[in-house]
Each structure stands twice: as C-alpha cells, then as structure tokens.
Amino acid sequence: MTTAPAQQTPLRVALLGGGVVGGSVARLLTSQADDLAQRIGRPLEIVGVAVRREGRDRSDLGLDPSVFTTDAEDLVTRADIVVEVIGGIEPARSLILRAMEHGASVVTANKALLAEDGPTLYEAAAEHGVDLYYEAAVAGAIPILRPIRDSLAGDSIRRVTGIVNGTTNFVLDAMDTTGAGFAETVERAQALGYAEADPTADVEGFDAAAKAAILSSLAFHSRVSSADVHREGITEVSARDIAAAQEMDCTVKLLAICERVVGADGREGISARVHPALIPLSHPLASVRGAYNAVFVEAEGAGDLMFYGQGAGGDPTASAVLGDLVAVARARVTGGRGPGESAYADLPVLPMGQAITRYHVSLDVADRSGVLASVATVFANHDVSIETVRQQVVTDDDGGSRAMLIIVTHAATDAALSATVNELAELDTVNEVTSVMRVEGN
Numbered sequence: 001m002t003t004a005p006a007q008q009t010p011l012r013v014a015l016l017g018g019g020v021v022g023g024s025v026a027r028l029l030t031s032q033a034d035d036l037a038q039r040i041g042r043p044l045e046i047v048g049v050a051v052r053r054e055g056r057d058r059s060d061l062g063l064d065p066s067v068f069t070t071d072a073e074d075l076v077t078r079a080d081i082v083v084e085v086i087g088g089i090e091p092a093r094s095l096i097l098r099a100m101e102h103g104a105s106v107v108t109a110n111k112a113l114l115a116e117d118g119p120t121l122y123e124a125a126a127e128h129g130v131d132l133y134y135e136a137a138v139a140g141a142i143p144i145l146r147p148i149r150d151s152l153a154g155d156s157i158r159r160v161t162g163i164v165n166g167t168t169n170f171v172l173d174a175m176d177t178t179g180a181g182f183a184e185t186v187e188r189a190q191a192l193g194y195a196e197a198d199p200t201a202d203v204e205g206f207d208a209a210a211k212a213a214i215l216s217s218l219a220f221h222s223r224v225s226s227a228d229v230h231r232e233g234i235t236e237v238s239a240r241d242i243a244a245a246q247e248m249d250c251t252v253k254l255l256a257i258c259e260r261v262v263g264a265d266g267r268e269g270i271s272a273r274v275h276p277a278l279i280p281l282s283h284p285l286a287s288v289r290g291a292y293n294a295v296f297v298e299a300e301g302a303g304d305l306m307f308y309g310q311g312a313g314g315d316p317t318a319s320a321v322l323g324d325l326v327a328v329a330r331a332r333v334t335g336g337r338g339p340g341e342s343a344y345a346d347l348p349v350l351p352m353g354q355a356i357t358r359y360h361v362s363l364d365v366a367d368r369s370g371v372l373a374s375v376a377t378v379f380a381n382h383d384v385s386i387e388t389v390r391q392q393v394v395t396d397d398d399g400g401s402r403a404m405l406i407i408v409t410h411a412a413t414d415a416a417l418s419a420t421v422n423e424l425a426e427l428d429t430v431n432e433v434t435s436v437m438r439v440e441g442n
C-alpha cells in the first residue's frame, strides 16, 4: 500500500525574509499546503522564517510564532529548501552559499544578487549538487525564465525586449494618461508594494538592468552581469517627451533590450541596454499598462512571443516563488536536479556605442533659411540617415519666432547618433537640442 503524500516525511522549508514577498509566500504555503503536498508527493513544512526583528505581530501569516527567528545563519542549516526573499547582496549571498554547503536547494527572487554574482551561486549549486531557481527575479509572476531556459531550449533567440519594471511602467503610464506628477506616482507604487526598498533602484533603471542581465545570460547562453548593461532611468523623461511620443502615435516605455548583434569587428556579441524609448502604439508592448510587465521574445523558429502579466507585488511574485519551490521539491522527491548554468556560447557584451536603433531628435532652431540644410549636413557627416523631418513654428511672447525640428532617423549606431547630437549642439542655428529619444519596435 502506498502512503498518501500528506503522511510522508515533510520537506523542510526555511524562509528568509517576511516582507512583501516573504509574507505572501508564507500565507500561500499555509493556505495551499494540502494541494502542494499532492503536487509534490510530500508535504512542505516551514521550519523557520528569518526576520530582522522578533516580537512583531505576524499573526496574519498563519504561522506558529515559534518559527520566527533572527538567526538566519542557523536556520539555513536546518532546511532541505531555502527560499531567500530578503533581497540585496549581503547577507543574502552568504546565506545562500551556506544553505547550499549544507545541502539545501535554493529558490530566490533576488535579481540584484543574481545579476551581480550569479556564476558564484551556480558554481556552488553544482559543487553541492543542489538546485538554484529564480523565476520570480524577472517579471514577477510571468513565467519567462523557465520558458527561455526550457521551452525555447531548441530554438535560437534573437532579441528579448521587456517592460520588466512595474514601478517605472506605473509612473510612465500615469504621466502618459493622466499627466500625473513623478514623485507622487512613485510614492503610490511604493505603497502598493511594487517599488524596491530604495525606489532609486527602480526609477534609475538598476532593477531593470539586473533583469536584462539575467535575461541576456539565459537567452544567449553567456555570462552577462548588471555592470555590462547600459542603463538609463526615467528621471529625465519630461512631459514634453511624452507629448512628442503622442504626436508620433507612440508611447514612452522603459525597455530592457537584449539582442544578439554583429559587432564592429564582424563578430557576434550581445547588446544589453535599459533606457526609455518610444514605441509605436501598434506594438504589443505599448498596451502594457500600470504596473504590468511584458516580455517580447523574437526567436528564429518560434517567431514572436509575448509574455504578459503582473511583474511586481506580493502575491504575484509569491506565485513564481512557489512554482520554483514545487519544481525544487519534486526534484528532491525524485532524486533529480534541475538544469544548471548554460554559458557555453560565451558571447562578449558590446559597448553601447555599437547598439543600433532609430532616434527621435527634437531641435529648437532659428526660423530662417538654410537651417534645415545645415542640420541635415550634420546628420550626413555622421552617416545617420534621416527618415522623416517635421517643422513646427513657435511664436515667442515677444513676437519673435522660432522653429522646432522633429527628426526621426533610420537605424544608426549609438556612437554615430551621439556624435551627431554633439555637433548639432555646436551649430549657431540650433538654440537647443530639446530631446533625444530612441525609437524601438518597428
């Protein structure tokens, strides 16, 4: 006679962190205990929750108060599976390494750590024969890492373009639709549990850059760290940029772009970058509103794929954590291991100057003859081909007139565009280069 899953010896789970994500993980683990035991074949038992301070009322988590501890170092030695949701580099890294040394598999949502030092974690997992899963680290609830790593393992990915930060999408969407202010919208994102402990990580693009590094590593079987990713946040995006996007039937999104490209030396490499960009309203990513995330994958065989859903918040993120937890637990039950790091392609990450895209450039120029020709000459000097030019005449308060030139280019390298903009700024016919935005998604 076989023993029912609930009667088997439980797998011991240690939870590090009882914040937004940790709280949701604890609640869902408790409320779905019976179903999880059936799916895994053995029950899970929370043997401890590491918190920074004991004594706080955590009755809403549905756990016995005795499980809370401030001694995370001891806790990780008493578990089969450690779930790390404290975030940051240290002590998260040391705790994960210690857990692995003691034979525990690890599930983490910590993109900052994975993007900074993923290979150390992978190597430790391989050395100790344990698993490392981190689906929640990119785009929260959206299954994207396992689809890239497993479902698309037989394909060749060309490009991954993602809206992978809920906070910044929430802010840009509010600016676009209601004209809401920047600071007040960031505060709302914090209150809703989307923002990182320090929201600078969101608005300055660090969080998205970490996710771009993880996506690039997995999609291109190479090692890419957050330091390799070109990063610009959304703090410079102005109401004028949003209006310019609307005039072009575009919207402004903070995009993480990971591409396989041919570099200046003719060799294949990776372009990994995070920056605000215009995308046409007809592009699937343009319809991603509020704190939602989406990842658009272009692959040789599969063609275009779009993964969409909630990229932030306690329960959505906990859903991905629990999915990983079940995968790790099943491997424990069957005695197997999930896949380890795949970095065999070892592609170099190319400098931002070699990234190729289109640009939207707005210039405040003198309203007189010859200006357009002088501006066009500068673009030609740097081999940047112009796709469209639009001119708007603006009448000043004193009755004088100026013109705005709005230029959209064909694809050019970032280096050529930067040199063009620098030379334009020197022209005596150009009063100001008022905005330069990249244009993605044809």
Ligand SMILES: NC(=O)C1=CN([C@@H]2O[C@H](COP(=O)(O)OP(=O)(O)OC[C@H]3O[C@@H](n4cnc5c(N)ncnc54)[C@H](O)[C@@H]3O)[C@@H](O)[C@H]2O)C=CC1
Binding pocket: 016, 017, 018, 019, 020, 021, 022, 050, 051, 052, 053, 072, 084, 085, 086, 087, 088, 091, 109, 110, 111, 112, 136, 137, 140, 193, 194, 195, 196, 197, 311, 312, 313, 314, 317
């Ligand atoms: N909140 C979200 O929407 C998402 C968060 N993540 C990631 O999940 C992780 C956790 O994020 P949140 O839950 O939002 O953060 P949080 O700040 O709400 O929770 C972290 C908790 O860890 C505790 N903590 C910090 N150091 C500790 C230590 N040494 N020992 C014990 N506890 C400690 C803190 O007191 C806090 O309660 C981070 O890596 C974050 O990047 C990933 C996807 C989405």
Ligand SMILES: N[C@@H](CC=O)C(=O)O
Binding pocket: 137, 139, 140, 164, 165, 166, 167, 168, 194, 195, 196, 202, 207, 311, 312, 313
């Ligand atoms: N702060 C992040 C949370 C998820 O990773 C975001 O806003 O997307």
Ligand code: NA
Binding pocket: 135, 136, 137, 138, 139, 140, 141, 142, 143, 144, 145, 320
């Ligand atoms: Na995910």
